Amino acid sequence: MTARTGVSALLSRVGATSALTAAAMAIPALLPGFGSQAEAATLSVKALNIAASKKGSPYKYGAAGPKRFDCSGLVLYSYKRAGKKLPRTAASQYNKSHHLSASHRKVGDLVFFHYGRSVYHVGIYAGHNKIWHSPKPGTKVRLEKIWTRSVWYGRVS
Structure with missing residues (x-):
């Protein structure tokens, strides 16, 4: 065959x-030779689906699930459930990821929002310039368009 x-x-x-x-x-x-790339893609897609399953969960500073999340807590929770351990904060998650350009981003990659050299927010790329994230107090986990060009991308492997 x-x-x-x-x-x-x-x-x-x-x-x-x-x-x-x-x-x-x-x-x-x-x-x-294709296995490691496919495994990374599968991990990222699993994490994305887990984050999407948390739609409507309320934001809570310092929370990492399973019912409440802050931004990095949602990423931490989603990747942990998909089988990969990540650091707790958005900045640490950025430092642990493989950095890439916007033209190389894929569904499941991490999107890091920054001011100058400081990372202040993270979400999971869902395609079509949108992310799953837990935005801020008073909001819930949701799918939202990326609202700025001040972003960096990272891939978890």
Whole structure:
């Protein structure tokens, strides 16, 4: 069986709704050397989905879930549940991530908001210039458009 017919057979069995998930699982087995990239992508997508599942959870300074979150607490919680331990604060999370340009960002990457050289906020990139985050006191976890160009991107591996 070739890689192409193997993927086709797999996709026909799982149906259209889970084709992307199936491809993410099948590609590492079919392409040597692709595993570590696919595993990082899968980790990030899992973390993104976990953050999205917390939609509507109230903001609380210093909280890291499971019912209340601050910005870095939501990232910490989401990645921990996905299988990766991160530092507690947004600045520490930035220092621990692999830095990348906006043109290389992918769904599940971290978006760090900064003033000068100081990171003050973090969210998880959801695509289409939007993030999942826990914004500030009096708000809830939500999907929101990135509102500034003063952002840096980081990838967790």
